[in-house]
Amino acid sequence: MDEGEFARLQKAVHDARRPLNRITMQSELIKLALEGAVPKEKALTALDKIIAGSKDCSDSLSELVAQFSPDANDEGSPTE
């Protein structure tokens, strides 16, 4: 893997980490709701955000695979 490819990989992983952070934080919010520290309605919203975050993460990973697939390399431009 050359430097350019590695930079692209780093960016893709960073993009995937963003929804993971969202999932983690919203999970913490649900824990607080279960402990009674925040209203339970917030937990429901948080669960929706977790589902959305999981989909985003899945999309990011699919995109990552697409970028680094041999077909993409054959075309000479793994990012496009």
Next chain:
Amino acid sequence: MLTVLLVDDDAEFTDVACTIIEFLGHEVLTASTLAEAREWLSKESFDHILLDFMLPDGSGLHLMESLQPEQNTRVTLITGHPSVKGIIKDMCGPNIDYLVKPIQREDLESVLQGKKQPSSKRSTTAITKHFGQLIGESAPMQELYKLIGRVSKTKANVMLLGESGVGKEVVAAAIHEASDCEGTYVATNCGAFSKELIGSELFGHEKGAFTGAVGRKEGVFEQAENGTLFLDEITEMPIDMQPNLLRVLENKVVIRVGGTKAMPVNCRVVSATNRSMEEIAESKVLREDIYFRLAVFPITIPPLRERKEDIPLLAEHFINQLNEENGSQFRWQPVQLEKLQTYDWPGNVRELRHFVHRAAIMSDPEGTEIELPKTIESPFAKKQTLSTGLKAGRTIEEVEKELIYATLEKVDGNKTTAAEMLGISTKTLYNRLHAYGDLNSDSE
């Protein structure tokens, strides 16, 4: 409570992080850009800044220029790039930390507590715990470690001799630790049970063996199978119960109270007493045959006054323990440790530990300074110095109390001998000591 500034352009993250930080008991303000953060810093002072590395109007690191060094604000950089942490680490001073996303509640809790962590960690000096239990590097302790090391490689029964508070139970645990045996360590106090109950404690009982025996119970010999049984205050065991103990030691089988089946037992017995060997022989509190079974390898534990060089290490260990338990940051001053070494500690390590605990309670929990009482004294030592003899005007209670303590002092704290000398029952002596508030559950 800390005042925290959270600088991040991710509104959703900021929202949840604020909820968590407030839940952790801190006050939090937010900024989504460098400019907003600078504005807050011009108006407020913060204990801690949680700072996103990448902000819409520049790198979070630019905010460092706006910090007043005298405010000693801690900064935690938040990054989504694990690779960035290496760069940050090199740039960071002692007041800068970092968090890598995804972030959990525990991460926030940990960095916000970080204000206290570095200093408490610095104050914790490495103190060696020999055999995982014992502290002290003095010559008498080195000798003790040698004996423990030797005897632990054998199956011999050990009798520990030493004054009250020297740590006989700790030495027993150290022998168990060094033995690499499969079984557990079980400790019991032979002086704490009535004649009726001690049989059940040691050997167990069958259901219905006596009134109140609602179920079957394993005795300590069975519980310590393949391990170590510590019998504290062995010389306080009723003399008429001793033949039963002898039978177990000789035959290595127990019969539960009310039972008929002999069960094989296999454990090392470590016993302890605060009487000297001469006293044991003279006072006849322990049958000779039992003594030779139990004291195959007698070990005398030195009193603290004979290893005063260990006092600073012990004091350091106790204060570190208290700091850890209470989140305090107490530190000894060299002059205080010297003062502790000038005292004889008649109550030995236990007295020192209680003294350190009392001093920590007396000290300002927010500070690092330990407030020592003007004088160090124990009830046992005090009786010697305060003894004023018989004078008109003193109550009988006062004189009686003084006489009890003087007698205990004379017999090294041995309650059975003291009771005999005083012409009262051991029970009465215990009742008096309870009334004086000088007897607690871990008394030896």
